[in-house]
Amino acid sequence: MLLRYTASIDNTIVNAYQPNLKTRGTGANAGQADILEVFSIYGRETTSSQGLSRGLIQFPIDTISADRSVGTIPAAGEVNFYLRMYNAPTSRTVPIEYKLCVHRITQEWQEGVGLDLEGYADLVKGQIGSNWIQRMKEDNGNISNWTDVGGTYSTATDEWFEQSFSTGLEDLEINITPLVEKWIDATANYGMLIKLSSSYEASASQAYVDSDSNVILNPAGAQDSYYTKRFFARGTQYFYKRPSLEARWKDAIRDDRANFHYSSSRAPAGDNLNTLYFYNIIRGKLANIPSVGTGEILVSLYSGSSDDSAPSGSKLTLYDGNLNITGGYVSTGIYSCSVAIASVAPPIETLYDVWHSASVDYYTGSLSPKTISTGDTTSETVYYLNIKNFKEFYSNKEIVRLNVYSRAKDWQPTIYTVANNTPQVLPIMSGSYRVYRLLDGYEVISYDTSSLEATGLSYDVNGNYFKFDMSLLQPGYAYGFQFAIYDDTRKSWQEQDRVFKFKVAEF
Numbered sequence: 001m002l003l004r005y006t007a008s009i010d011n012t013i014v015n016a017y018q019p020n021l022k023t024r025g026t027g028a029n030a031g032q033a034d035i036l037e038v039f040s041i042y043g044r045e046t047t048s049s050q051g052l053s054r055g056l057i058q059f060p061i062d063t064i065s066a067d068r069s070v071g072t073i074p075a076a077g078e079v080n081f082y083l084r085m086y087n088a089p090t091s092r093t094v095p096i097e098y099k100l101c102v103h104r105i106t107q108e109w110q111e112g113v114g115l116d117l118e119g120y121a122d123l124v125k126g127q128i129g130s131n132w133i134q135r136m137k138e139d140n141g142n143i144s145n146w147t148d149v150g151g152t153y154s155t156a157t158d159e160w161f162e163q164s165f166s167t168g169l170e171d172l173e174i175n176i177t178p179l180v181e182k183w184i185d186a187t188a189n190y191g192m193l194i195k196l197s198s199s200y201e202a203s204a205s206q207a208y209v210d211s212d213s214n215v216i217l218n219p220a221g222a223q224d225s226y227y228t229k230r231f232f233a234r235g236t237q238y239f240y241k242r243p244s245l246e247a248r249w250k251d252a253i254r255d256d257r258a259n260f261h262y263s264s265s266r267a268p269a270g271d272n273l274n275t276l277y278f279y280n281i282i283r284g285k286l287a288n289i290p291s292v293g294t295g296e297i298l299v300s301l302y303s304g305s306s307d308d309s310a311p312s313g314s315k316l317t318l319y320d321g322n323l324n325i326t327g328g329y330v331s332t333g334i335y336s337c338s339v340a341i342a343s344v345a346p347p348i349e350t351l352y353d354v355w356h357s358a359s360v361d362y363y364t365g366s367l368s369p370k371t372i373s374t375g376d377t378t379s380e381t382v383y384y385l386n387i388k389n390f391k392e393f394y395s396n397k398e399i400v401r402l403n404v405y406s407r408a409k410d411w412q413p414t415i416y417t418v419a420n421n422t423p424q425v426l427p428i429m430s431g432s433y434r435v436y437r438l439l440d441g442y443e444v445i446s447y448d449t450s451s452l453e454a455t456g457l458s459y460d461v462n463g464n465y466f467k468f469d470m471s472l473l474q475p476g477y478a479y480g481f482q483f484a485i486y487d488d489t490r491k492s493w494q495e496q497d498r499v500f501k502f503k504v505a506e507f
Helices: 061-069 177-184 206-211 415-419
Strands: 002-006 009-014 035-042 050-058 080-085 098-104 134-137 143-145 160-165 172-175 192-196 226-232 244-248 274-279 297-304 325-331 334-339 351-356 361-367 383-387 393-395 399-408 431-437 443-445 458-460 463-469 478-487 492-495 500-505
Touching (some): 002 061, 035 192, 061 177, 274 361
Parallel strands (some): 393 500
Antiparallel strands (some): 009 050, 035 050, 035 226, 297 325, 297 351, 431 443, 431 478, 478 492, 478 500
């Protein structure tokens, strides 16, 4: 699952020279520009002059904290936050082979209303806004400056990050989870400063700093220029190019109740494990069990009664020799456990899983175990896919759960199956989705096939499903969902042909 939070304020500040090459643009503000830019120019005004540009950006951490408090995003340790900024094409020279750094800003600042990134003529002049020297105008009218010109920032290990660029045309995408978690834990949120790393910012000696207080001391800096890296700012007209803080987490539930297998000595240990889930639904809503809360829960397996309608007899011995499995909390009202059990002769056709504490039974489920199959050759499964509850139109305020029906494409139903209207369901064990705009093929959400699986498909006894937040999509356009399935035979992801097309409207 993923959510995106767009920037609340941003600005570009510079100590570069104005076109006259005499006056620095340190008083300039570009808070309303639709571009953020970062550069370093060495030796433009004199043989050793320094001209720098840095970006400032801040995100609404209060909104993220509120989303966490109501369970919209997971707890710390279960979610990653990525700063995403998008390259803005420019006719100017772009730097190559360099690094950008992202630092936590340690002082409050204001955005301002300037626009000019060419001549740096939109000067703050003691008004509301930030620039190379000034960070804000206080409510009492006093002007507050940065402690350090060019923005005051932290160099603590967990408060700065960097990314390397090769062509100069790449987007910026950095995992800044430690910093966001510190903000959520009440560290003051003044946003981030984006700059070239010190070795790429222009060199400046102590003598140079003594003669010009607007210069950043950097004796070991570059004696080459790196200009100009441009990103789209929050004011851009391009919906998908706005700077964002992207929360990504693994929310896929892989419930093996309909795909439970007996253990086999031929299978690796991991493949012998089955994951089972218990959904504690009270009056139509998931709710934690009061006596369990977010703690542990026990699970035991039983064979059936004589008519195979209920658990009977003693607890079955599990693959590890124990009688109980210790399960745990997943999210509100959802608990899971992983279990392996060997088959006996004759095989038990129905197993019953009882979820309990030491003295209280909470839930009893049933499952039909299978035997791990083998053969002389490997085979490739070709799937038929359909979204059973799919609609042509969605509101941009919806968070939808889409139920994906899947079966083998070459499935041949029997007369009995047709008569009972019970189509075969073949859950996809490892699948992912993407979303793209039909108009131009622009990929809005990419497949996430990493270990995080932010776009992974869940499955349970009814088949596959996934949740999607339609607010991620710009209203007024048509989009398509497409799926990729991991083919264990080829050891690669195989994109499926079918595209599920829909439109998003603003309501």
